Amino acid sequence: MSALLSVTDAHVAYGKVEAVRSVSLEVGANEIVTIVGANGAGKTTLLSAIMGILPLKGRVAFAGQDLARLDIEDRVAMGLGLVPEHRELFVTMNVEDNLELGAFRIERSRAKASMERVYTLFPRLKERRKQLAGTLSGGEQQMLAMGRALMGEPKLLMLDEPSLGLAPIIVADIFRIVTELRAAGVSVLLVEQNAQAALKIADQAYVMELGEFVLSGKASDIAANERVAASYLGFQHEGESVI
Amino acid sequence: MNTTIMLFLVQDGITNGAIYALLGLALVLVFAVTRVILIPQGEFVTYGALTYASLAAGQMPGTAKLALALGIGAFGFDLFVARKALHARLIVRSLITNVVLPAIVLALTLYFAAQKPPVAVCIALSLVIVAMIGLYLYRIAFQPLAHTSVLVLLIASVGVHLALQGLGLLFFGAEGQRGPTVLSGAFTAGALRFTGQSITVYAITIAFIVGLWLFFGLTLYGKALRATAVNRLGARLAGIRTTLSGQIAFLLASVIGALSGILIVPITTLYYDSGFLIGLKGFVAAIIGGLVSYPLTAVAALVVGIVEAFSSFYASNYKEVIVFMLLIPVLLLRSLAAPAVEEEKD
Numbered sequence: 212m213s214a215l216l217s218v219t220d221a222h223v224a225y226g227k228v229e230a231v232r233s234v235s236l237e238v239g240a241n242e243i244v245t246i247v248g249a250n251g252a253g254k255t256t257l258l259s260a261i262m263g264i265l266p267l268k269g270r271v272a273f274a275g276q277d278l279a280r281l282d283i284e285d286r287v288a289m290g291l292g293l294v295p296e297h298r299e300l301f302v303t304m305n306v307e308d309n310l311e312l313g314a315f316r317i318e319r320s321r322a323k324a325s326m327e328r329v330y331t332l333f334p335r336l337k338e339r340r341k342q343l344a345g346t347l348s349g350g351e352q353q354m355l356a357m358g359r360a361l362m363g364e365p366k367l368l369m370l371d372e373p374s375l376g377l378a379p380i381i382v383a384d385i386f387r388i389v390t391e392l393r394a395a396g397v398s399v400l401l402v403e404q405n406a407q408a409a410l411k412i413a414d415q416a417y418v419m420e421l422g423e424f425v426l427s428g429k430a431s432d433i434a435a436n437e438r439v440a441a442s443y444l445g446f447q448h449e450g451e452s453v454i
Numbered sequence: 455m456n457t458t459i460m461l462f463l464v465q466d467g468i469t470n471g472a473i474y475a476l477l478g479l480a481l482v483l484v485f486a487v488t489r490v491i492l493i494p495q496g497e498f499v500t501y502g503a504l505t506y507a508s509l510a511a512g513q514m515p516g517t518a519k520l521a522l523a524l525g526i527g528a529f530g531f532d533l534f535v536a537r538k539a540l541h542a543r544l545i546v547r548s549l550i551t552n553v554v555l556p557a558i559v560l561a562l563t564l565y566f567a568a569q570k571p572p573v574a575v576c577i578a579l580s581l582v583i584v585a586m587i588g589l590y591l592y593r594i595a596f597q598p599l600a601h602t603s604v605l606v607l608l609i610a611s612v613g614v615h616l617a618l619q620g621l622g623l624l625f626f627g628a629e630g631q632r633g634p635t636v637l638s639g640a641f642t643a644g645a646l647r648f649t650g651q652s653i654t655v656y657a658i659t660i661a662f663i664v665g666l667w668l669f670f671g672l673t674l675y676g677k678a679l680r681a682t683a684v685n686r687l688g689a690r691l692a693g694i695r696t697t698l699s700g701q702i703a704f705l706l707a708s709v710i711g712a713l714s715g716i717l718i719v720p721i722t723t724l725y726y727d728s729g730f731l732i733g734l735k736g737f738v739a740a741i742i743g744g745l746v747s748y749p750l751t752a753v754a755a756l757v758v759g760i761v762e763a764f765s766s767f768y769a770s771n772y773k774e775v776i777v778f779m780l781l782i783p784v785l786l787l788r789s790l791a792a793p794a795v796e797e798e799k800d
Contacts (some may be wrong), residue, residue: 264687279537287693299688301681311674312681316693319674358612 214239215290215398216261216367219422221269222254222380223253223260230256232422234269237368238415243389243399245430247443248419254402255296257419258369260354261400262293274366288316292365300355302345306336309344309355313362322362325398329358349407350381357388361397368392369400388414406443410434419441458645463763466699467653469721470735471730471759472715477736478751479666479705479742485745488696489604490596493611495616496733497686498711501721504626505712509563512570512598516625517583518556518563522588525556531593552593556586572635581712584688588708589701596704597697615730622726628725633716656757662710663752670675675702735762735777742784744760 212269214237223231231253238244246254246325260267261338273291281289301309310329314322316401330337332356339347353373360368370389374382382405389399390412405408410416411429418439426433457525477495484492503516507517529552536544559582566575595614599606637650666674669676682699690696714732715724722728739758743751765776 263693283690283694284693287691295687295691299685299691301684301688303684304677305679308677308681312677312689312692312694315674315678359692435729 212238215242215274216400217270217272218257218261219270221257221260221267221271221284222448223256223265225256228316230422231260234419234422234424234425236417236427238398239402240366240398241393241396242415243393243401243413243430244415244417245401245403245409245413246417247433247439248403249443251283252419253422254419255263255371256422258293258371258400258402259295261369263326264292282313284316287363287365290364290366292360292367294353294360294365295370296375298352300356300359301343301354303343305341305343306347306355307340309359310336310362313359315363317362317364319365322421323414325362325364329361332361332367332391350377353377353381354387357385361392365397365402366433367398369402371402372404373401374403374405382408406439407434457769461646463767464760465646465648465652467758467760467763469655469759470622470762471756472655473718473732474736474739474758475755476659476710476714477733478755479663479748480734481740481753482743482748483666483679483735484703484707485740487668487679488592488600488607488700490607490611491604491737492707493615493730493733494591494610494618495707495711495736496729496731497615497622497731498588498708499715499716499718499732500622500626500724501587502580502584502620502712503633503715503724504622504631504726506576506716507631507719507724508578508626509567509571509576510634511631512567514564515569515580515583516621517587518560520621520625521583521586521590521617522553522556522560522586523756524594525552525778526585528552530592531598536680551591558587560584573636576633577716580716580784581709584712584715585705585709588597588704588711592700592704597700600696600700602658605750619727619730621741622729626726627640628726630728631719631724633719635720636717642718645662651717651720658717662713666706666748679703702737709738732753735759738778741781744788 214381216238218236220232221231221234230335234257236244246257248254256265259265261271261279263281263286273289276284276289284337301312310326311322314325317325335351336354336358339351344352347355357370357373373385377385386408392399401409401413410430410433416428416430416433417424418426418433426436426439477499481492481495481507484490490711505515505517508685529548532548532552533540546677562581563579566579591614595610596607599610635651637654640649642646670680678689678694679699679702681692682696688695689699718724736755736756739751739755741799742754759778762773762777764774769776
């Protein structure tokens, strides 16, 4: 089986500190794959390196092509999208401009249709389309960041902590949309601290600890794993109630 | 104080202020997009002005040759960077924009310089030559450093300024030049006399500001430039190349600089090194605008122009000192208003 994204023996280092060690993973077509793990496990670092923001040692292939020589913009043009943890929106520009720029590499005629699709997925964004991105609520900003990434017509969307700091009702909404994306043919690589919610919608899952994958397999199996339940799901429960 | 004198000074100040506004806007644009503090902005002014004046006098300006030389350099950089994955399309595209284009312009310049071309041709050629110099300079001096700190970029910027100033002396000599007016004639309104040239300055400044406003507000590329300025990583994740944004910014800055030069060279005698001081006044306006605000920069530029006009009347020896002293209260206020310097994010 040839996977859409395949990462083989990846190492990512900040100077001498290796934040990600010997990690391999695959994301197939029409699949939601999640990486769960505690804060600081190296999940964000791994996504950034796959996107080309950080240098990575090892092999990353997307749609059968080695990404080693390609920069961020090339990867975007190939259909790899990232919604970063900090969203990186154009805060002084309105919602519609943010979306329009998401389709910078897409033909204008197709961009129009893309925008309609994004508005259908996120009706809230349509209501706020003339509002400045910086004045949106946290949940709306997350929707806008996802919408902007979708405007680039990605084959694989990588989401970094989409639920971080959001109200439970909005989190549920965002996870529902992630499953809708899969139905629409977009694969998703989801990095989450909220392991419970992520494992519920994912097909495959990896558990990351201190820069390494310690467990991988079907999401349902991982969710049933005692060790995961003890260290993440239980913990996550308490964590949620604190927030 | 005499009202007529005051009106004269205000008028003079606004004419100069309009030029400073254009330069200040270009500085803000370049800094916002590339983080380069564009010290050579002043050289774009003198190059534009003196290329125009030389052409109008029937002389061959050395800047056309410089454009070709820089273009060949830029082509070399392109090839070197892509050496491991060279393909024909990339080579041809780079060859056309970096070598063929300046070669054609050089040929046109050689042809026209011999026969004292009309003003419109001189303007067009000067603008194109300086625009190309700006574009290739970005490729050679700033694009390879794009990921470095503001300080490194500033040092590169100072280096480019010194190099261009030296080349300016080589191309145009130490004597000052004046160019023909774009629009001759004049009319009087009350006590004030408006020359065609000052009207041209106002009209072009306003047209450029409106044009920039439309470009940034309505076009995809304009928005992409703003996006790069607001959030570099976000822009890259949307597929907007920072190098493309940098090229557009430098292209605009060099065209604005050259245009400003062409507008003032009929009014003031310009020397190869006059640009620095002119650019610096645009810089004062840009600093007052915090290097981010376009409207504030434009207003500040008018203030700079008017203060300069009044100080050159009342204390002409101290005219530059007074203008640059404007910075002190502004910097003081700004440092009080924002005690913490925001960490640069990449």
